Amino acid sequence: MNPQYASLLIALPLFSAFLVPLIKRAGRKVILPYLTLVTLIQTGIAAWAFKEVYTTGQPIIVLAGGFQPPVGINLYIGHFAALFVLIIAIVSFFMAVFSMKAINVEPIDKYAMLFLLLMLGATGMIATGDIFNLFVFMEITAISAYALTGYNKTGEASEAAMKYIILGGIGSSFFLVGVALLYGSLGTLNLAQIAMLASKMNPTVAQAALALLVFGLAVEAELFPLNAWAPDAYQASPHSVTVMFSAFVVKAGLYAMVRIVYLFKDTPAFMGILNLILILGTLTVIIGELSALRQTNVKRMLAYSSIAQIGLIAVGFGVSTPQAVDAAVFHMVNHAIVKALMFLAVGYVAVTFGSPHIENFKGLGKRMPLTAFAITVGAISVIGIPLFNIFWSKFRLLLAALQVGKTGIVALILGASLVEAVYYFRLIHTIWFEGGGEKIEENLVLSIIMLLLVALIIIIGIYPETIWNIIQKAATDLYNVANYVKNVPLLGVSP
């Protein structure tokens, strides 16, 4: 098949989102099955792109309108993008299935549209090769995320959405100022060409532009000073949307940040920005873990835990040796799987009993054994116990930090795991050893999804080599900037 068909990854969700109002005329019962179907097709296309990229070893370059970059916009679906587009599509498909159970408030057609646009925005952010196009996709993601956060129309949901809108507005303004600085000094918006010209840029301007871009993207990526919206939004948004935030919206922001910063790898501005990312990441881990300790709302606790994990990933990128980047990408994938499972299971409990408060988890082991089992596996995995997937990524992160002699980071990772152990074992204790009650019939489809994710966690935990090979290729795509530039066919520009 022609590789240009990979543009369907963007076109399909966009077109399907526009069709939702027409589908609504056929009755509101068909909207959620339609959403499931679209996300299933998206998964198929993403799987095709994934197979194509990993068998040929060459990235898919989609040229918008046939114009060669840097005149036209190009999509760059390399090893990293192919992997993450697949993860986005699969998680979206699972969440579309979950929505049938979890979303029963009106207007359901708007929910479906925003859901598709959120998926589109995240896919675009990861696939694009143009910095302004990245901004546009980031805003698509952000605006659908604002609207989905406030979707429940309760006071809390509106409050969380308002915080997110204001912080996101400041962030996108900063980002745009950074873009203006880059464009003003280099005269190009194409990422590959920016990388090529980066060494010619005035180091002070480059540092200021990068700092602005990092701060702008830190809102989406939930790094410390700008992540105040995240726990509120996770708590107040619909359960399926929380999964999407944690599993891929954050990762798209983090990826965009790392992609842009690594373009400046060989310039004097690079080290300063890495230190900034390291400091932000470390603070994110500390604040996230300590806040998670004293939560009684389980969804909020998971939100803080999720923020802390993002901090660990950022620290990995801040160390920036090839080993550390490998480990950080591995942690990104593992965290996406585990948090999809955890938020799905907790959301299911909240749908069944009305709220995700810790009271409702008493005796869950007797009432909903399968869901309780899923939460337990997820929790044990996040702590980083051997034979589960996150053990390997945390271990690799430790090794990478030791290699460059950063003992502070080793202490940070171990300390974070210790704090995680405290609050996750408290949750597990509540689930299995307190309270009691009648057994409740669990939904078959959701049980299958949860078991699939549990199986994935354990399989990666026992046989990490297969996925490790994929991860290494994906990470090389991130830090090997020379190769990235070489792969983009720039018109009339010779390196």
Added chain:
Amino acid sequence: MISVYYFGAISLILIGLYAILTKRNLLKILVGLSIMETGVNLLLISVGYVSGRTAPILTEGATPQTAVDPIPQALVLTAIVIGVATTALALTVAINLYEKYKTLDIEKIRGLRG
């Protein structure tokens, strides 16, 4: 000597940021956000200005040598639309907040704690 365009645009951004950080009324914060976005758009457009040239429209007698940089104009066009969309969404959320809490003071809107 810094150009008056850059100075004005950055001042607008800072005024907007000041309003967001210090005001307690939600609507004033949103006004600050709008001012900030306007400042950013002005900054973007002044990046592409070339002294003494005209609008980049291909008409009789106009050549690429007589036009200013057209790319920032496309960027600003997009950014304006995005800004309006964000503002519209923020205002609907503000209406909803007022209905639920009967106030627009952000110190008093505190349903979420933790």
